[in-house]
Amino acid sequence: MNVSAHHSASPASSAASPDLPSPPVPARTATRRSVLRVLGVATAATAAAVCLPAAPAHAAAPGRRTDGASGTYALTLVHLGRDGAPTTDYRTLLTALSGPDAGSGREVKGSPSTVTLQVPAGRYVLDTTLTARPVGDGTGGNDWLVQPRLDVDRDTTVVLDARVARPVDIRPPVDAAYEQTGAFTEVTYEGTTVVVNLLSMSLDLRTAHLGPDAERGSVRAWVDTYWRRPDGVCALGYAFRGERALNGLVRHPAAADLATLVVRAGVPASGAGTGLVEFSPSAGASPALGLAVPLGGTRTFLFTPERGDWDLVYGALTEEEGPANNYFVLGRSFTPGSTTVHTFDTPVFGPALDSSPGARPVARRTGDTLDLTVPLLADGDGHTPSSPLFTASTVTLHRNGTPLATRRGEKPGHASFTVPAGRAAYRLTASATRPRGSVTAAWTFTSAATATPTELPLSAVRFGPDLALDGTAPARTTGRVAVTVEGAARRSGVRSLAVSVSTDRGTTWTRAAVTGGRITVTTPEPGKTVSLRAELTDAQGNTLTQTHIDAYVARAATGAR
Numbered sequence: 001m002n003v004s005a006h007h008s009a010s011p012a013s014s015a016a017s018p019d020l021p022s023p024p025v026p027a028r029t030a031t032r033r034s035v036l037r038v039l040g041v042a043t044a045a046t047a048a049a050v051c052l053p054a055a056p057a058h059a060a061a062p063g064r065r066t067d068g069a070s071g072t073y074a075l076t077l078v079h080l081g082r083d084g085a086p087t088t089d090y091r092t093l094l095t096a097l098s099g100p101d102a103g104s105g106r107e108v109k110g111s112p113s114t115v116t117l118q119v120p121a122g123r124y125v126l127d128t129t130l131t132a133r134p135v136g137d138g139t140g141g142n143d144w145l146v147q148p149r150l151d152v153d154r155d156t157t158v159v160l161d162a163r164v165a166r167p168v169d170i171r172p173p174v175d176a177a178y179e180q181t182g183a184f185t186e187v188t189y190e191g192t193t194v195v196v197n198l199l200s201m202s203l204d205l206r207t208a209h210l211g212p213d214a215e216r217g218s219v220r221a222w223v224d225t226y227w228r229r230p231d232g233v234c235a236l237g238y239a240f241r242g243e244r245a246l247n248g249l250v251r252h253p254a255a256a257d258l259a260t261l262v263v264r265a266g267v268p269a270s271g272a273g274t275g276l277v278e279f280s281p282s283a284g285a286s287p288a289l290g291l292a293v294p295l296g297g298t299r300t301f302l303f304t305p306e307r308g309d310w311d312l313v314y315g316a317l318t319e320e321e322g323p324a325n326n327y328f329v330l331g332r333s334f335t336p337g338s339t340t341v342h343t344f345d346t347p348v349f350g351p352a353l354d355s356s357p358g359a360r361p362v363a364r365r366t367g368d369t370l371d372l373t374v375p376l377l378a379d380g381d382g383h384t385p386s387s388p389l390f391t392a393s394t395v396t397l398h399r400n401g402t403p404l405a406t407r408r409g410e411k412p413g414h415a416s417f418t419v420p421a422g423r424a425a426y427r428l429t430a431s432a433t434r435p436r437g438s439v440t441a442a443w444t445f446t447s448a449a450t451a452t453p454t455e456l457p458l459s460a461v462r463f464g465p466d467l468a469l470d471g472t473a474p475a476r477t478t479g480r481v482a483v484t485v486e487g488a489a490r491r492s493g494v495r496s497l498a499v500s501v502s503t504d505r506g507t508t509w510t511r512a513a514v515t516g517g518r519i520t521v522t523t524p525e526p527g528k529t530v531s532l533r534a535e536l537t538d539a540q541g542n543t544l545t546q547t548h549i550d551a552y553v554a555r556a557a558t559g560a561r
Helices: 488-492
Strands: 033-035 048-053 072-080 090-096 105-109 114-120 122-132 141-152 156-161 166-170 177-189 192-200 205-209 219-229 232-242 249-251 259-265 274-281 291-294 298-303 310-317 325-332 339-344 363-367 369-373 392-399 402-408 414-418 424-433 438-447 450-455 459-464 472-474 478-487 494-502 510-512 518-522 529-538 543-555
Touching (some): 122 177, 141 156, 166 177, 232 274, 478 494
Antiparallel strands (some): 219 232, 259 298
């Protein structure tokens, strides 16, 4: 049964009627084998496959013969270009979905227009790229032919005809320069998943489904196109699940169909440099554009929320030695017309605890072992760094008032301790010193040996001042600073919370009342800093004392916004 459904992204695309699989069903399957091919003048289009019983064995190509007794058959592939004439400008891949070679592929290129292969009986994925030569001063294109289901149980001939391919026409509603397109087809059969794909650097891209339908829901197809703008990237992606590969695709989304992501690059204490942003769909491979952003600068992404969840990766490149530091914001969903802002590498740096359901605990006890992976130096937006910038770090554990052990120099907030089994009162103190400022968090709680991994009741307080991208606030001004509770206290409730402010690096402290989730802070003279301290007790009696020395700096002139 041939099932085709047109899935329209916007009214502008309703004029097109390519044969499409059903809209996407969220799912990700581990790929047994993935083949990536990059063509210089790529365009991809698929030609229809005509499967015919082949001639008897004696009529096969010279040197080829049918050996049905051993389970191998002659597979003859006939390649025809856009003019209907035989062509040798092709690249064909035959990938097994069944049998002992499941997941492995055989590539054919530079051969005569008709080629015969001797292949074992079984299920295959066949995909072919037929290259169209340039006409006049124009660029050439390619027609990508994908047959998700090719059952070889007899001598078979497949005619790969570029003329049946249909255009892939995806264009943004804003001025942008085209960069590239990735077209993908994923096929799953009896536990084996194969992904075939094509990267196109040209707008002359055409695709088509070949052969019979595969099993229901066994084919996932997606196309992602990327366009460059002066201040960012436009990423248009569409995904489908069904029984067929794509027969072309036309999408001209309106501006209201897109979401906006704004990335702001803070200036770290290490100084100037360049940030690198990658933004791509979470599900399936995609030829995303890496986008450079000067530290202290901003870049914008316009994209299609209907593609599914998206992943954002930000890294700052500096002249400092050591491992690269990256921030990962993964699996985020968006809605059309929405604007989301992510600011990286700005204060206030401190612990961040994900309180959402299903979040992985960063502090837990298993038997007599306490394991800690607390992100002690998350940036002001709560992004967790892969390799935070620090000059010193310690984690100390007290049991019933007696020092038990101290770990030094490890990643801030990371440590493991072996403790006696009995129930006891613990004090856990983690501290880190940065080139600009320091953070200390001290937690108290009771704990005993556990039979299964059990989360420790740690909390954190986040501070959100309005800062420039260089981490500064105007001097001698009064402003409101957001105060947010995370972790155990957010789940169980807060019994008490006291916040204090210092403008002399912690020598003296002044209590700041928390009203409406904010405190009022008056910044000192230029060059001086604001320090912050929170003292919290949750509903179960567990406590936190969290101190930020030199949390942020007062400036005389307007900083980078």
